Amino acid sequence: MELGCLWEDQHEGLTCEQYAQWKIDNDPENQTAGLARYLEDNGIDCPSCKMKFSLAKGGCMHFKCPQCGFEFCSGCSQPFHQKGVCRKYRSCQGQGLHCHHPRNCLYYLRDEDFDDLQKLLKTNKIHINTTAPDQEAGQSCPVMEQKEDPEGKRDEACGREVEEGFAGLCKIHYKEYLVSLINKRNVDPVAMMSVDAIKRLIEREEKKVPEKKANETDAKYRKRLEQFIREIEPLNRQE
Ligand SMILES: [Zn+2]
Ligand SMILES: [Zn+2]
Ligand SMILES: [Zn+2]
Ligand SMILES: [Zn+2]
Ligand SMILES: [Zn+2]
Ligand SMILES: [Zn+2]
Incomplete structure (x- = not known):
């Protein structure tokens, strides 16, 4: 001390x-x-x-x-x-x-x-x-x-x-x-984000929202939409 x-x-x-x-x-x-x-x-x-x-x-x-x-x-x-x-x-x-x-x-x-x-x-x-x-x-x-x-x-x-x-x-x-x-x-x-929120993001990009497939679970569909927006609009923010 x-x-x-x-x-x-x-x-x-x-x-x-x-x-x-x-x-x-x-x-x-x-x-x-x-x-x-x-x-x-x-x-x-x-x-x-x-x-x-x-x-x-x-x-x-x-x-x-x-x-x-x-x-x-x-x-x-x-x-x-x-x-x-x-x-x-x-x-x-x-x-x-x-x-x-x-x-x-x-x-x-x-x-x-x-x-x-x-x-x-x-x-x-x-x-x-x-x-x-x-x-x-x-x-x-x-x-x-x-x-x-x-x-x-x-x-x-x-x-x-x-x-x-x-x-x-x-x-x-x-x-x-x-x-x-x-x-x-x-x-x-x-x-x-929810499915609806991700759909809005895709629409904001003026892209067509992928449709839900028959037999596709909600969770899988949400994941697919998430993947889709990450691809069409990647986040590359510079610090
Ligand atoms: Zn001390
Ligand atoms: Zn202002
Ligand atoms: Zn503009
Ligand atoms: Zn801003
Ligand atoms: Zn304050
Ligand atoms: Zn300035």
Whole structure:
């Protein structure tokens, strides 16, 4: 035991360095700052000029780079297309400003339930931080985000109410944290999707949905659709 290192029960079986790390990892202040900082570090990178913004991605996911003016999705970095420019699908011609998000973009995954996202992460053996720091009444989410009002855009702390069990974040930013883990590890969310959801993905690609064969079980059919979408639209997200 080093001089100046106060003995606590948790020190038992740990070296002083390990214990110091344990203190850091388990300090409520650090945990809150930790996840908030994590979201900001995984912030928004402009795919055009490479400028980095230490901001959460959520809210309006249509981000216009203040440096170069490029318009892209803060979740997947895909460009926004002005009316009439995009030819990816037949339906693009009739659309105004739009973006094509891959199925693992926060744009889609933020509509999934917490349970499903957590289950997907657990199935892939990815550790999730759920520890809630000691919460004081009225504590607000510290994640920095871009806010827009009639006076313009500014970067400000989220300020939404912190939810119990969400490691010091609000619901929206805790979900963003879960999705960032999914994206970081390149987990394909198709694994948790229902038959109907996968059918919608296939239709979005303007491809014909394979029909269910006679004698094919529901599970086998679902698996076949999953295979099909993985082939026609592989996830190759760059980190
Ligand atoms: Zn010690
Ligand atoms: Zn830029
Ligand atoms: Zn917008
Ligand atoms: Zn996107
Ligand atoms: Zn398009
Ligand atoms: Zn928040």
